[in-house]
Amino acid sequence: MADTAFSKLSRRGFLLSAAGAAALPLMPQLSLAATAGDNRFVTIILRGAMDGLALVQPQNDPALKSLRPDLWLSAEDGLLDLDASFGLHPGAAELMPLWQARELCFVHAVSTPYRGGRNHFEGQDVLETGSIEGRALRTGWLNRALSLVPRSSSRKALDITAAMELVLTGPSDADVFAPSSDFAMAPDELQFLQRLYGEDAGFETALAGAVTDGAASGSLYDDAQRRSGIVETARLAGSMLKADYRVASFSINGWDTHADQKTQFPKVAGDLAAALLSLKESMGEAWANTVVLAATEFGRSVRQNEQGGTEHGMASVAVLAGGTLSRPAGPGTATAAEEGAGGLGGRVLGRWPGLADAALADGRDLAATGDLRDIAAALLHRQFDITPANLTTKVFPGLSFEGAAAYL
Template identity: 35%
Template sequence: MNFRPHLPNRREALLGAGALFAWSQMPRLARAEGRDPRLLVIVLRGALDGLGAVAPVGDPDWIGLRGDRALVLDGKTPALPLDTFFALNPAMPNLHRLYKAQQACIVHATATPYRERSHFDGQDVLESGIARPGAVDSGWLNRALAALESDGQVDLRGSRALGVGAVTPLVVRGRAPVMSWVPQKLLPASDDVRARLMDLYQHTDPKLAAALDARIRLAALEPAATIDDPMSENVAQPPPGIARIRAYVAEVAGAAARFLAKPDGPRVGAAGFVGWDTHINEGAAAGQLANLLGALDGALAAIETNMGDAWRETVVAVITEFGRTARINGTDGTDHGTGTVAFLAGGALRGGRMVADWPGLKAAQLHEARDLKPTTDLRAVLKGLLRDHLRVEERLLASAVFPDSADVVPTAGLVG
């Protein structure tokens, strides 16, 4: 694994390091057009089950693939129809409303060039914009800003970067400066963070590792549906942990929107949310996935509300490192896969559309006979947004922002 963590300096540590990146000056071309565009990127860490989020209810093989766990239009908790073929998870009414108002698009069967199943490497490729993991220490969003600067379209004097969290995401690392914001309350450490700490302490401080392991084992004995087990399937009465997750995600998203909405504030940002690795008891209309999607839906509502009038010039892109297996596993979850979905929302979009070259769900049509086959390169979608929304030149997108992507044509027509 070639994951290289960013170690914050004292100033960064005091401020909290970053999941948001922004600058205060925008391309002169956009200004000349009378525009003041905003772009917010949300990274879902852990890999999103695209089939559980946006169900292909019109595919004749859908029910056979997932059986009684398949989202359907006439189920106990009906899916929300998007068109004659796709339906949205019922946990996302806000996104459905935006879609119907032509302020949201959904890209299905999409993926980065990465074809393995390591979260760390997959996130590296997703955020770096490079086809192989560990190739660079900068992110495509940071390099997009640098491309604008090198082309003379942006004045970086007074530029700012804003962050949330303890470690700056790779997508915003680079030569642009970073400052940070941290929410008053943080979520408990995820299983992924605990695993990383255990691995670190086992090599550096075995006594501390033993104590940490004992605490983790003790927590595992606590009753389900407590604050330490936020992903219970108790739908009628969500456990306290779900409320805390929803409040935290809404707080972070709302804070990002408030900064973006300021006349002299940031115009581009990125945020990351963990917890999407749903190997066990994933659920769809109920369970981990529904709870997570509900929190994300609340975040989109918070962004829309806090953007105010600036919402009409905003695009929010929700992306993840890869998808999950097409079939449910033996523990009612899904394992690491390939193709997934990307959500786009915002008043600047030409929305109300599915963007999909559907590959089908027959065994022969699945990637390696197990995953949804990706037919849309996620870089094409991101390049389309950067080109048409922020006016990054296409030649710089192929050479500097997403190197070695000359054959990846930017998706046109995503914004109005």
């Protein structure tokens, strides 16, 4: 086919195909599984390295303003008080009702065990497999957890995606469905393709045509179209979780804010807020028995760069949501900190390391004081009563349950 006959849809399909070959999803992916019981568990993978310092900003750390003169926010900029120490980015302001209802909490300064070259692919493999071995482990921690949860033989697992996410890959059965391919891309996704294939003359020509067509039609960068796709993914997940399904996983892309973070970050923060609120709305009463874990492959550098963005870093923030957070996990399981507080919700958890030079990891990153696997293990125990022994040998091999106990 001549290039002049290369349609807008075909150009965009080419971009999506190229990205698929590079293993970076450019659209939300939704995976679901059925289990017995009424409790639900949802994971949302925030692909691209979400800046936890931007989403949940330390309000009293004196180093932040000098490290991020253009990205630091004050109350006048719309920063919302979470507690005396931390504030929520105004892009996620729609989450405040969940916070006030104790159906939302944050765990700061956490990361996976990944300590490699700050590579998205490697980091996401470690996040989804739950092991430093990354993709070599071949199965996702959520799939391994499914084998330990009572399941109804009449229910099937469901994956709505172009290719199953690694977190749910494994021996547990899943049905696969592909979403629409006209989902609008985030700026960081196109920048990724430019970096990956920038020296390929053929791709560069096709990319330029796709960008021109997309800009003219508004289909490539349309924020409303992108938000609509994320909301519809969350609604679909919620409607299925309301019925037979009990476990779901999907992704929200767009967090790789190397440049112009001040403009980009509010959009993706709003995407996350819209997804959580749509999930709650579509689940109805089932939300009361649900917990959501939203996590990213790694955080971003503490210092802003010359492009008004941030580079790949280490620790970030884990976002927890759901009706189960408003109450203790069960009789005798509430920690002293939770007693009288109604559970984990409405709090910023974790041990804050500070932003002084001596406290930074590698002299540039927010240091990790917590392990994301501890959070996931605690939530799986909380929701499905998977035993500590199984969690530390079969789901997260080598993990100690001592860290997980802090989130029960």
